[in-house]
Amino acid sequence: xxxxxxxxxxxxxxxxxxxTGFIIPVFQPASxxxxxxxxxxxxxxxxxxxxxxxxxxAFGEAFHMAGYQIPQTQEGELRxxxxxxxxxxxxxxxxxxxxRTTGNIxxxxxxxxxPESNIAFPREIELYFAGSFTxxxxxxxxxxxxxxxxxxxxxxxxxxxxxxxxxxxxxGKEFFLMFNLRPSDSEFSHKKMKGPMVMGPMIMVGKIDxxxxxxxxxxxxxxxxxxxxxxxESGQMxxxxxxxxxxxxxxxxxxxxxxxxxxxxxxxxxxxxGSYGIDSxxxxxxxxxxxxxxxxxxxxxxxxxxKKDPYLMARINFGGTHYFSGSVSGLVNWGNDTARVGTQLxxxxxxxxxxxxxYKLLDIYGAIIxxxxxxxxxxxxxxxxxSAMGLTIEGDFLLTDYDLISLRYDHxxxxxxxxxxxxxRVITLQxxxxxxxxxxxxxxxxxxxxxxxxxxxxxxxxLIAAGIDFDF
Amino acid sequence: MNFKSKKIDYSLALILTxxxxxxxxxxxxxxxxxxxxxxxxxxxxxxxxxxxxxxGEVVKPIDDMAVMRGEMIYKMSCFLCHGKNGEGDGPASRFxxxxxxxxxxxFTSGVFKFRSTESGELPMLKDLMRTIREGxxxxxxxxxxxxxxxxxxxxxxxxxxxxxxELPTSTTIKYVKHVGPYTYSAKSAWRGGILYNIMKCNECxxxxxxGGRTDLKDERKILIHxxxxxxxxxxxxxxxxxxxxxxxxxxxxxxxxPGYNDAFRGExxxxxxxxxxxxxxxxx
Numbered sequence: 158x159x160x161x162x163x164x165x166x167x168x169x170x171x172x173x174x175x176x177t178g179f180i181i182p183v184f185q186p187a188s189x190x191x192x193x194x195x196x197x198x199x200x201x202x203x204x205x206x207x208x209x210x211x212x213x214x215a216f217g218e219a220f221h222m223a224g225y226q227i228p229q230t231q232e233g234e235l236r237x238x239x240x241x242x243x244x245x246x247x248x249x250x251x252x253x254x255x256x257r258t259t260g261n262i263x264x265x266x267x268x269x270x271x272p273e274s275n276i277a278f279p280r281e282i283e284l285y286f287a288g289s290f291t292x293x294x295x296x297x298x299x300x301x302x303x304x305x306x307x308x309x310x311x312x313x314x315x316x317x318x319x320x321x322x323x324x325x326x327x328x329g330k331e332f333f334l335m336f337n338l339r340p341s342d343s344e345f346s347h348k349k350m351k352g353p354m355v356m357g358p359m360i361m362v363g364k365i366d367x368x369x370x371x372x373x374x375x376x377x378x379x380x381x382x383x384x385x386x387x388x389x390e391s392g393q394m395x396x397x398x399x400x401x402x403x404x405x406x407x408x409x410x411x412x413x414x415x416x417x418x419x420x421x422x423x424x425x426x427x428x429x430x431g432s433y434g435i436d437s438x439x440x441x442x443x444x445x446x447x448x449x450x451x452x453x454x455x456x457x458x459x460x461x462x463x464k465k466d467p468y469l470m471a472r473i474n475f476g477g478t479h480y481f482s483g484s485v486s487g488l489v490n491w492g493n494d495t496a497r498v499g500t501q502l503x504x505x506x507x508x509x510x511x512x513x514x515x516y517k518l519l520d521i522y523g524a525i526i527x528x529x530x531x532x533x534x535x536x537x538x539x540x541x542x543x544s545a546m547g548l549t550i551e552g553d554f555l556l557t558d559y560d561l562i563s564l565r566y567d568h569x570x571x572x573x574x575x576x577x578x579x580x581x582r583v584i585t586l587q588x589x590x591x592x593x594x595x596x597x598x599x600x601x602x603x604x605x606x607x608x609x610x611x612x613x614x615x616x617x618x619x620l621i622a623a624g625i626d627f628d629f
Numbered sequence: 630m631n632f633k634s635k636k637i638d639y640s641l642a643l644i645l646t647x648x649x650x651x652x653x654x655x656x657x658x659x660x661x662x663x664x665x666x667x668x669x670x671x672x673x674x675x676x677x678x679x680x681x682x683x684x685g686e687v688v689k690p691i692d693d694m695a696v697m698r699g700e701m702i703y704k705m706s707c708f709l710c711h712g713k714n715g716e717g718d719g720p721a722s723r724f725x726x727x728x729x730x731x732x733x734x735x736f737t738s739g740v741f742k743f744r745s746t747e748s749g750e751l752p753m754l755k756d757l758m759r760t761i762r763e764g765x766x767x768x769x770x771x772x773x774x775x776x777x778x779x780x781x782x783x784x785x786x787x788x789x790x791x792x793x794x795e796l797p798t799s800t801t802i803k804y805v806k807h808v809g810p811y812t813y814s815a816k817s818a819w820r821g822g823i824l825y826n827i828m829k830c831n832e833c834x835x836x837x838x839x840g841g842r843t844d845l846k847d848e849r850k851i852l853i854h855x856x857x858x859x860x861x862x863x864x865x866x867x868x869x870x871x872x873x874x875x876x877x878x879x880x881x882x883x884x885x886x887p888g889y890n891d892a893f894r895g896e897x898x899x900x901x902x903x904x905x906x907x908x909x910x911x912x913x
Contacts, residue, residue, distance in 0.1 A: 199770040200862075204724045216709040216721035227770050228706040354705055478713040482720030517723050555727045 195225065195287070198252040203594035203628075208520050208553060209561050210595065210628055211257075211377045215482045215515065222370065222440060224295040224335045224359055225287055253288040257281070259381055260304075261624040266396070268618020269609055273396075277305055277384060278625065283329055293337040299329030299431075305384040309418030310392060318410065318418055318577070319392035330376060330431030333363030353442030361436040361449075368404070368428045370438055370447050372472060372486040372511035373524040375404050375428045379553055380565050380587050383603060383620050385420065385613070394613040397422045399603055399620060402567040402581060403509070403524040404428030407545035409573030411530070412497040414453045419496070421571065421614060425454050426507050427468045427490040428526070434465075445472040454495040454505065464493040466505075476515075483514040488526070498541060501534040523550035528572065545572030561589040561597075571614070581614045582607035595628040688755045691785040695778075699786025702779060710769070711736065715791030725768055730853035730884070731865070733769075736791035740848060742881040743866050746800045748888035754796050757784035765865045802878050802890050803897040807870050811901045813908065821906025824899065828892065833885065834858050838910040848883045855885075859910045873904045 196203055203210050206217030213221060219228050260280035266273040279302075286298040303325055310319040338358050361367075368375045378401070385398035397420060404424040411419050424430050429451075436449035447470040454466065468490040476482035492505030509526030530543040551565040569581040587601035603620040610616060689695070704713070710725070712718040715736035722733045734741065743760045744752040761780045764771035772780060788796055805811055825831060835841030838858035847853045861868040866876045877900050880888030893900050 200764065200766045201770055202725070202767050204727075205721070205768060205770075208724050214721040214724045215719070219706065219709055227772070354701065356705070476720055477708050478716065478718055480718050480720060480723050515720055518727050555724075558726075558728050 195220075195255075198288070199227070208515070209379065209555070209589070209591060209597070210626075212379050212520065212553070213377060215476075222359075222438070222445070223356060224289065224293075224337050225297065226289060226295065228356065253286050255285040255287070256629045257283045257285070258627045259625065261381075261383070261622040263623045264383070265621045266617045266619070267621075268605070269396075269611075269616035273386065280304055280381075280384060285329075295335040295337070297331055297333055297335070299331045300327070301329035302326040307385050307387060307394075307398060307420055307423075309413065309420065311416050312412060312418060318394060320387045320394055320418055320420065321392060322387045322389065328364060331364055331366050331369075332431075333361045333365050336360045336362075355439065355441050357439035358437050359439065361438075364431050364433050365436050365449075365451075366429065366431050367434070367436045367447065367449055367451070367468060367470070370445060370472065371428070371470060371488065371524070372484045372513040373401075373403070373522045373549070375401070375424045375430050379561065379563050379589065380551065380585050380601060381599075381624065381626070383622055385422070394420070396616055397613045399567075399583065399585075400424060401524070401549040401551075401565075402547040402569040402583075403511075403526045403549035405547055405569065407528055407547050407569055407571050407573075408498075408530065409571060409578040410498065410541070411503075411573060414495055414497055414502060416497055419454070421573070426451070426466060426492055426495075426505065427470070427488055428507075428524075429454075438470075443474040445474070446470075447472070454492055464495070466490065466492045466495050480517045481515065484512065486511045494532075496530070498530065498533050499537045501532065501537065503530045503532040505530055518555040520553045521551070523548070530572070540575055542572040542575055542578060546570045559591045561591070563587040563589070563601075569614070577612070579610065579612035579614045580607065581605070589626070597626045599624055599626065688753075688758065689781055691754065691788060695782040695785040696789045697782075698779070699782035699784070700790070702775065702783050703786050703790075706772075707783065715787065726851065728852065730847050730851050731765075731768055732849065732851065736787050737793075738883075739792065739794070740883040742883055744879050744882070745802065745804070745875055746797050746879065747802060747890060748880045748882055750800075751792060751794060751796050753798060753800070754781075754784050754788060757787055757796075759867075763867060766862055766868075767865070804871075804874070804878075805898045805901065807874070807901065811898055813905050815909075817902045818905040818909040820899075821902035821904065821909075824903045825906050828889065828903070830903075838907070845885045847885070853884055858907050861911050861913070870904055870908070873907055874900055877903055 195201075195206070199205075204214075206213060206220055208214050220226065222228075258279045258281070260278035262276065262278050264273070264275040264277065266275075281301060281303050283299060283301040287296065289295040306323050306325050307320050308323055310321055312319060336359065338360065339355065366374070366376050369377075383399040386395040387393070388395055400422050401424070402422065405422040406419045406425045407421060408419070409421055413419060419425065432451050432454075434449055434451035436447065438445060438447035448468065450465040450467050452465065468488065470486060470488045472484055472486040474482070474484045488507070488509050488511070490507040492507065494502040494504060496503050496505050506529045507526060509524060511522070511524035513520070513522040515521075525546070525548045528545045528547075530541075533541055533543060546569070548568040549565065551563060553561055553563045555561055563586070565585045565587075567581065567583045567585070571578045571580050582605070583603050584606050585601055585603040587599055589597045589599040591597045600623045601621070603622075605615060605618055605620075608615055609618055703711075708719055709721045710717075710719040710733040712722065712733075717733045717735035717738075719733060726732050739751060741752045741756070743765075744750065744756045746752060746756070758777075758780050760769075761772045761775070761783055763773075772783070775783065811817075833840070833842045833845065833855040834857075835855075840855035840857045842855050845853050845855065856863050856865075864872070864876075866872055866881065876886075878888060878890045878893065878897070880886050889900070
């Protein structure tokens, strides 16, 4: 069922009761097995690369940075590929194909007005094709279907907040080619051993998520977004999507360059979950440097002002022994006439930091990101707060081989039109049970620990959801 | 739990030997011609080894250049699981088996599951190379694409930096070649079924081979599940006939799986019956 079908509260409570009281204890976890494409190709379990899918552990991050190849091996499992000259050809489609389905079986929103109960499954179905064509050309193609997708509507310059809920199928979050300009080769000499080890540079071209290399990436969320609600008749936002506030737009009333409303909690700029652009990154010892250009904010291919949004990111990795690893990242991102406030195109400056520490089975990560808009018209400047900050910190811990508990805190000091903006503080507690490495049920409660009001960022106390995360 | 080689009772051995002789088809007479004993053989006298590298060449000795190259590769890839100091404490290691086996090997402990040497001994260099080359299904990728020189380099670095002892170059275990009368037959698998119970394999792996015991722990006191013998994809030490033979003879040090070399001493060809029984469980 899609598009937020509303059902009565009794039914929702019944589903929660069944899930927590009956289904979870009855199903016994199965042994770990290799599942989606890379796991199948390399004969490895999901947890070789993931803490739990989709979050990467240190090995998965190294695999990802090396262009979906195991470092130093180029294409580690050639037994499962044909080689025609320099071209790799897969022998089995299933070695490059994977699928992910996620969604909430049941949602219950309480403490605000009006209370809601929804069923939204599947919310997202994603198809992946990923692998390498040659030793130095990799690909990642993602198609997806998304229901309850909230899109901004065009405004006349005075209307800054009309949206619609849609269901869409098309290019997914990422769709790109990756070129390794310096592939490792079989030749070896003393000369190569001098100085720090270098990986890359890698070039990604297409629809990309540059934050995939950040210490806290946008796409790999263990706590899935809770979809927002839009009044279908009026187009008014009833409740914003609950997603990590650090990555979000944070400004009430800001629009894309094309003049479409941007949801306050939508991940944008460097932290977008997918936008057209070109990215390059390289590892020099424990230091990663990343630079790139992105198309205008959320312009989906078109770019009204034909300017680009450059970014720079540096990341330092540390650890590597005693079950410990970590990284810190710093980001600077310039949105070049990329958004609109009223009728005026504005620049959007974003900067921030992210960090990650993994110790044994504990994984803590977070990001703090500041945003500033400049170039507002004189009339807007008086009523518009041009700076904002978002903070997200999450900790995940494996209680057993099959049970993951997560706690996340989101904080937003919002910007935007002063008469409509509001700040947000949310704590989310989630329990996931993995019946297999690729199949998890989750139960979560997002608690608005700030003020409850009619503002779409604040109009609930509890947002409880139970859902499924399934990979194949 | 005894992690060393296990000897079957003398009486059971007699029954076993008698049953084998009753069903023998002249294999023992041929054994001298079809066995490979690595112990004491010089390179020039060596018969074909199961453990020879893919290209058939004898394993090169460890040299400084190989160690340096191995270090570079290790620090790019292997340390993520095995740790920078070879302690098996890399940052990704705990997620493979959060509360249960397996975990990446601690090279410094001197305990190695995958060997062609006797239980309790260090592996040979070619054993390390085989694991790097083949990987461990489910947990460790194959590094075949490093090429034999690269694989040799990594094995050399592990030996030099973490094991820090002279690795054996031979073993007392007899490896009977899987040829002639020792290839698969229904009769051999049937004999293997008898051995399976006599040697108490069923106590851990279950009467149906699906791995019944749930209370076993490895040397790190981590829960370990016996391999499901009906599913070859769970065989960490390889799925080829020779791999299964070697696993039976050497055991898997650090786990409750003992080596049966002593039990089969003098009757090494009978281990093939057990291999064939295991293969029959998989319908192979």
